[in-house]
Every structure is written in C-alpha cells, then in structure tokens.
Amino acid sequence: MHTPDIKPTLVMGARGSVGRHVLDALLAQGVPVRASARKPEPGRFPAGVDVVTADLTDRPSLDAAFAGIGQVFLYANHDGVAGVIDAARNAGVSRIVLMSSGSVIHPTSRGNAITEEHREVEDAFAAADDLDVVPIRPLVLATNALGWSWPIKATSSVALYQPDALTAPIHEKDIAAVTVAALTGTTLPAVSNLLTGPARISQREQVAAIAAATGKSIEVTELDRAAASAQFARFMPAEEAEAVLQFLDDAAAGNSPATTTIANVLGRPAIGFDEWAADHASDF
Numbered sequence: 001m002h003t004p005d006i007k008p009t010l011v012m013g014a015r016g017s018v019g020r021h022v023l024d025a026l027l028a029q030g031v032p033v034r035a036s037a038r039k040p041e042p043g044r045f046p047a048g049v050d051v052v053t054a055d056l057t058d059r060p061s062l063d064a065a066f067a068g069i070g071q072v073f074l075y076a077n078h079d080g081v082a083g084v085i086d087a088a089r090n091a092g093v094s095r096i097v098l099m100s101s102g103s104v105i106h107p108t109s110r111g112n113a114i115t116e117e118h119r120e121v122e123d124a125f126a127a128a129d130d131l132d133v134v135p136i137r138p139l140v141l142a143t144n145a146l147g148w149s150w151p152i153k154a155t156s157s158v159a160l161y162q163p164d165a166l167t168a169p170i171h172e173k174d175i176a177a178v179t180v181a182a183l184t185g186t187t188l189p190a191v192s193n194l195l196t197g198p199a200r201i202s203q204r205e206q207v208a209a210i211a212a213a214t215g216k217s218i219e220v221t222e223l224d225r226a227a228a229s230a231q232f233a234r235f236m237p238a239e240e241a242e243a244v245l246q247f248l249d250d251a252a253a254g255n256s257p258a259t260t261t262i263a264n265v266l267g268r269p270a271i272g273f274d275e276w277a278a279d280h281a282s283d284f
C-alpha cells in the first residue's frame with residue numbers, strides 16, 4: 001500500500017470537472033494541497049488554497065509546480081509527457097495519479113485515436129518504472145451529456161447518433177473519489193480497474209433523466225453516421241470525431257459494460273445518472 005507523503009498534494013487542472021472535486025475532497029479531508037491551472041483566474045479556487053500556473057507542456061512551469069510536492073493528480077496530455085516524467089523525478093514526487101481512460105483496457109475500444117493517445121501516455125509513464133503512477137480509467141463520462149446543453153436550451157431537442165446505445169456513464173464525483181483514494185493511499189490496486197456508473201442506460205434514457213431533472217420536455221431526433229461525423233468534427237479533430245462514433249457503435253453493439261469497481265473501491269454504490277442529471281439541471 002502507498003504511504004501518503006506528508007508533503008502537499010498537487011491537483012493539476014483543478015477547475016476541470018474531475019479536478020475540482022478532487023481538490024474539494026482533499027480539502028474536506030484536511031490534506032495539504034496546491035492547485036494549478038494553465039490560466040488560474042482569481043476567485044475561482046477555494047479560499048486559502050495555494051494556486052500556481054502550470055501547463056503539462058511547459059517544463060519550467062512543472063518544475064515550479066512540483067517543488068516540495070508529494071502526490072500529483074494530472075490529466076493525460078499527449079504532448080509533453082517526457083517533460084512531466086523528468087520534472088516529477090527531479091522533484092522527488094512520490095506518486096502520480098493519472099486521469100486516463102478505460103478504453104485503454106477495454107478490448108473493443110482498441111485502435112481508435114482517443115484510445116491510442118491515452119495508451120501512449122500510460123505507456124510512457126509505465127516505462128518510467130522508478131515513478132509510482134496510478135492510472136484512473138473511466139470508460140464513459142456522464143459529463144459527455146453536457147454537449148447536449150446548448151441544443152436543449154436553444155431548441156428543447158437534441159439530435160443523437162445511436163440514441164439507443166447503452167453505456168454506464170460515470171459521475172465525475174465518483175472518478176474524483178477513486179482518485180482521492182489513490183492519492184491518499186487508503187485503497188487497493190482495483191483503483192485502476194475499468195470505472196463506470198452503476199448501470200447501463202441508453203442516450204435516449206439519459207435525455208429523459210435530464211428532462212425529469214429540469215422539468216423540460218425534450219425531443220430526441222436521430223442522426224445518421226455522416227451527419228453525426230460532420231457535427232462532431234465541428235468541435236474536435238476528424239480522427240477524434242471518428243473515435244467518438246466508434247465508441248457509440250461499440251456501445252450499440254452491446255460492448256459498453258457496467259462494472260462494480262466503484263463499489264469495490266469505495267464500499268458504496270456508484271452514483272446513477274438520475275442523480276447526475278439533478279446535480280446538473282442548471283446546465284440545461
């Protein structure tokens with residue numbers, strides 16, 4: 001078992017969906033923390049927290065951010081991994097908890113651009129076998145549904161590719177809770193198992209949960225693959241858009257499971273999508 005270093009824990013991307021909950025949970029446990037962001041805006045962090053500017057692709061910023069730090073939470077950023085490893089070594093960081101992706105260990109997700117970018121990051125850290133690096137591997141984030149926020153607000157409808165595809169979306173608070181367990185060393189190697197929500201639910205059912213949480217009537221229409229590809233490609237590189245479509249095709253083929261990792265690690269059930277929708281009602 002990892003014995004937590006008494007030095008402070010650095011939470012990088014501390015205003016990210018997961019990072020903010022990691023920071024809050026560590027503060028609630030009384031763990032000494034430092035927070036970082038690429039452009040930290042004053043007033044956006046809890047009072048009294050030591051906030052620094054750091055970018056995973058900017059080596060000097062990492063040297064400053066890692067100085068005097070024990071554990072680090074960071075996002076998987078494909079660029080700059082060698083610099084992160086070098087900076088962590090130089091600073092004597094005792095553990096890195098890496099926000100990775102379940103697609104790296106999910107057999108039917110192999111080969112697409114998003115999976116392979118995460119795999120390359122994991123492999124680079126694994127090759128640095130003098131560092132203690134714990135990957136956190138959620139398969140499908142519930143926050144993906146935030147992409148429906150604008151059309152729901154603007155048109156009370158949302159157009160979906162594979163609306164009946166079943167996935168088990170995970171609440172960002174659950175990812176953060178497992179991350180905190182890994183940072184504070186109070187848990188088992190199961191922290192790196194495939195992380196999901198408690199049960200599979202279709203995209204159409206997710207919209208229904210959002211409708212129930214907001215009191216809105218929301219229409220679902222169906223997008224074909226070409227239209228969905230064009231829509232995703234407006235927001236991300238074409239190979240990532242294709243990867244998202246492949247994840248949805250894989251889910252529609254019945255390959256996106258619900259696991260018991262959250263219950264195994266935390267000793268309580270994973271948070272369901274209904275609760276996620278209630279937590280995020282104001283986003284829709």
Ligand SMILES: NC(=O)c1ccc[n+]([C@@H]2O[C@H](COP(=O)([O-])OP(=O)(O)OC[C@H]3O[C@@H](n4cnc5c(N)ncnc54)[C@H](OP(=O)(O)O)[C@@H]3O)[C@@H](O)[C@H]2O)c1
Pocket residue numbers: 012013014015016017018019036037038039054055056057075076077099100101102103137138139140141143144
């Ligand atoms: N979507 C899915 O279903 C899915 C599935 C599995 C895994 N994932 C992983 O989950 C991640 C999203 O997590 P999230 O919802 O918490 O994301 P989020 O809210 O978009 O936050 C991403 C964070 O990454 C940080 N970041 C990005 N580039 C950085 C850099 N160069 N240096 C330092 N920090 C950087 C950002 O920090 P700043 O505050 O400095 O901008 C931001 O806080 C994805 O990127 C993917 O790796 C997603």
